Amino acid sequence: MRSSARARVLRDFASAAPGLFAAALVFMVVEALLPNVVLVAMGRTVGGIPAAVEDGLGSPAGHRMLVDLGAAGGLYAVSLLRGPVEDALSTVAQARMSVVTRRRLIEAVSAPAGIDHLEDPAVLDRLSSAQGELMSQEPAGAAMALIGRTGDRLSGVLACAVLAAFHWWLGLGVLAMWLVLNRPLRALVRSRVGTYRRATETLRRSWYFAGLARRPQAAKEIRVFGLGDWLVGRHRALYDEAMRPSWAELRRINRRIALLSALVLGVYAVSAALLGRAAYHHTITLGALVVMLTMLPASMQAGSVNAADFALEGMLASVPDLDALTSDLTAAGPDEDAAGPGKDTAAVPVAGLPREDVVFASVAFRYPGTDQDVLTGLDLVLAAGTSTAIVGVNGAGKTTLVTLLARLRDPTAGRILIDGVPLSALPAREWQRQVAVVYQDFTRFPLTARENVALDLLGGPVDAEALARVARRAGAADLVDGLPGGWDTVLSAQYEGGQDLSGGQWQRLALARALYAVERGARILVLDEPTAQLDVRAEARFYDRFLDITKGVTSVVISHRFSTVRRADRIAVLDGGRVTENGTHDELLRADGTYAEMFRLQVARFGEGR
Ligand SMILES: Nc1ncnc2c1ncn2[C@@H]1O[C@H](COP(=O)(O)OP(=O)(O)OP(=O)(O)O)[C@@H](O)[C@H]1O
Structure with missing residues (x-):
């Protein structure tokens, strides 16, 4: 040896x-x-x-x-x-x-x-x-x-x-x-x-x-x-x-x-x-x-x-x-994983998916080394080109669901179907490029503002127009203009000439990063608590731009703020590892279930939700 x-x-x-x-x-x-x-x-x-x-x-x-x-x-x-x-x-x-x-x-x-x-x-x-x-x-x-x-x-x-x-x-x-x-x-x-x-x-x-x-x-x-x-x-x-x-x-x-x-x-x-x-x-x-x-x-x-x-x-x-x-x-590379249940469909081209819908069919998931299922028989349909909000208490499994959608982990039971094709049959890496996520704990790269947004997405030169567009839509344009070196400013105080940003400013750049990925071909946009660090005005502007931000992509928004949630086309309530309510804001209010209760509680307490 x-x-x-x-x-x-x-x-x-x-x-x-x-x-x-x-x-x-x-x-x-x-x-x-x-x-x-x-x-x-x-x-x-x-x-x-x-x-x-x-x-x-x-x-x-x-x-x-x-x-x-x-x-x-x-x-x-x-x-x-x-x-x-x-x-x-x-x-x-x-x-x-x-x-x-x-x-x-x-x-x-x-x-x-x-x-x-x-x-x-x-x-x-x-x-x-x-x-x-x-x-x-x-x-x-x-x-x-x-x-x-x-x-x-x-x-x-x-x-x-x-x-x-x-x-x-x-x-x-x-x-x-x-x-x-x-x-x-x-x-x-x-x-x-x-x-x-x-x-x-x-x-x-x-x-x-x-x-x-x-x-x-x-x-x-x-x-x-x-x-x-x-x-x-x-x-x-x-x-x-x-x-x-x-x-x-x-x-x-x-x-x-x-x-x-x-x-x-x-x-x-x-x-x-x-x-x-x-x-x-x-x-x-x-x-x-x-x-x-x-x-x-x-x-x-x-x-x-x-x-x-x-x-x-x-x-x-x-x-x-x-x-x-x-x-x-x-x-244990991704393409071996792709030879799962739908091996014959592995040749399906991933670019452009999903065109119809993403279906979670009886999906269960348990983290390795634990003895409790986080998701148990979850059914959910994300219709292509529409937005779906996921709500649920802390620990309900919302972020876990996104992890499965991005195929960072595989379900322990059940299937996720993309236009009818099992996700496990698609090449994982290619599929991941179809999903743009703003994570709650997104990465703050000690790189320039440009690199933080465009990174090396698909290689090649950075598309300056697309960069300006996504900055505008993410509410980050003024912020970048105000930086001493503009897009070239290194966003870390740990490097010469660099400067750090506030939590809310970073969150806008993280949103711009995901939108840039969408510009470059991603078809699913996931926003995990996208306004958690925004001030009241920035949050209000985010609501106003929500339709513009999610236009044309299949989007999933996870939020505890009902003012954001209600703007989604559909809302799914996650409870006990499964979707217990699913519908539009109005439908769920009429149903008078958990969603309606949570919504009313927030409005009564904080006047939010409008
Ligand atoms: N890496 C992990 N390993 C083991 N258990 C985990 C892991 N990540 C999350 N969990 C557990 O899975 C459950 C669901 O977590 P998840 O982060 O999906 O919840 P969430 O609905 O997004 O919560 P929040 O609203 O607080 O963000 C929690 O009970 C958590 O403890």
């Missing part, structure tokens, strides 16, 4: 940045050779000192020593460049690879047409690991870290070879020891990484609290409600909870590492003592002694583990998670 992760990061690096990969391999060889060459050159220099002292610097021995000294000094100077070169290579490689891994992540999480996976703890755990959040290790650094550590290992093996050149038993003995020890040492490092992996969900929650203080929205409430210490406490408590079960294991691992280290130190101490004795008895030269004494610690790189290995294993641990995310989520 791990070796395939190693091969995987190297393959990805080689294909994403071949030149850089080649440079990294050259660096690896230099990394392996240079430290040893420097040490040998220094050993030679020191070994030549007695003869040079005895014969004088002008003698051949003196010259040889000076040449060796020059070479050792030069090589040492070059070896000092290894650090900066490695830093530069790592920085560039990480920048390149983070683009690659981020793209894979974005593609993976965007692959399903639905959104269930974004609430699936197993997927979120994988996501957290794939992003390197668990151990704060950037996975994009894995390739260079691996190449760097491989260079270190080779350097250690070469040091063993140099030792063997002097005393074969010493070189081979040290190498054999590391070959035996490296496996269990790496297994210990991996099991430390495993302790994090097992606690992913709790760690995720812990990091959530750690990151909350940075979010402007949360920052307000953290201050107002004095939550700073609580936040730190929650983060700490969850971290402890996540790690506590593994502390005993970590202690066990650390004990083993300490034991193995003591064994290794013992072997090295004995080796050094043997070398000292040999020098004392003049069975080795001073030069050989110096080379071997410096090579001994250098040979540790052949198999020892350190923080860099822990970091590398942490990075590699994210590779299988990213792969699994990619394969699992892309396998």
Whole structure:
């Protein structure tokens, strides 16, 4: 598993940045050779000192020593460049690879047409690991870290070879020891990484609290409600909870590492003592002694583990998670979903739908991981080109119904028919482009006003006329004109020259965004509480424009405000997971049911509804 992760990061690096990969391999060889060459050159220099002292610097021995000294000094100077070169290579490689891994992540999480996976703890755990959040290790650094550590290992093996050149038993003995020890040492490092992996969900929650203080929205409430210490406490408590079960294991691992280290130190101490004795008895030269004494610690790189290995294993641990995310989520792609009950009708062209009506037939829905149906046998017809208001108490399932209509989730029972074709038989992505929604919690992109409205709808250039038209209809034209840079103003105070908007101003832009999508071909317009953040005058203007806004499209408006609701062609009351009343405003008032009661209550209390 791990070796395939190693091969995987190297393959990805080689294909994403071949030149850089080649440079990294050259660096690896230099990394392996240079430290040893420097040490040998220094050993030679020191070994030549007695003869040079005895014969004088002008003698051949003196010259040889000076040449060796020059070479050792030069090589040492070059070896000092290894650090900066490695830093530069790592920085560039990480920048390149983070683009690659981020793209894979974005593609993976965007692959399903639905959104269930974004609430699936197993997927979120994988996501957290794939992003390197668990151990704060950037996975994009894995390739260079691996190449760097491989260079270190080779350097250690070469040091063993140099030792063997002097005393074969010493070189081979040290190498054999590391070959035996490296496996269990790496297994210990991996099991430390495993302790994090097992606690992913709790760690995720812990990091959530750690990151909350940075979010402007949360920052307000953290201050107002004095939550700073609580936040730190929650983060700490969850971290402890996540790690506590593994502390005993970590202690066990650390004990083993300490034991193995003591064994290794013992072997090295004995080796050094043997070398000292040999020098004392003049069975080795001073030069050989110096080379071997410096090579001994250098040979540790052949198999020892350190923080860099822990970091590398942490990075590699994210590779299988990213792969699994990619394969699992892309396998559940939208077009596979389309091969549902109406497989033969999958060739129906989606553009222009619905021309007749959208029918919810006995639709039931239950959120994954819950045990209660939100919708139970819901029947509803949305006639093409007309507006339907959905009313119901909080939690009645109005937004859920929109989620099904946009095919972000599929019903657990029943069917939704578009001009008689089951929605499950239409390609989900294409269908989603037919639906323009102003969500209650629409996204406030930190982009320009133009991008916030036009985004990259269907690609291509922004249609300036359509942009002006939708801004007018959404009541956002004056607002955009008043911005310092007009349509080019970045709508976020977090960026240079940017400025934020009020809730109501944002809501108008969100409406303009949906209307622009309609201009570009969407056939269903959904307005979920479209006036919730508007002031009284803006709301009144919205009512006046309601017919214009919904003209020619099949629209669904969800609202608790009856002044908006009554303007719809038809009104459906959602109660107990089904539609309990359905008709025009006048019909429902005459029926004197729940709608009439809710309407009268609002008029009596707030004078609304006119
Ligand atoms: N992602 C989710 N996972 C589990 N349950 C959910 C999820 N989203 C909503 N629910 C539950 O489904 C029910 C219906 O929620 P929904 O948001 O559709 O109600 P609503 O009618 O739009 O309410 P409101 O008027 O407050 O906006 C609620 O009981 C809610 O708790």
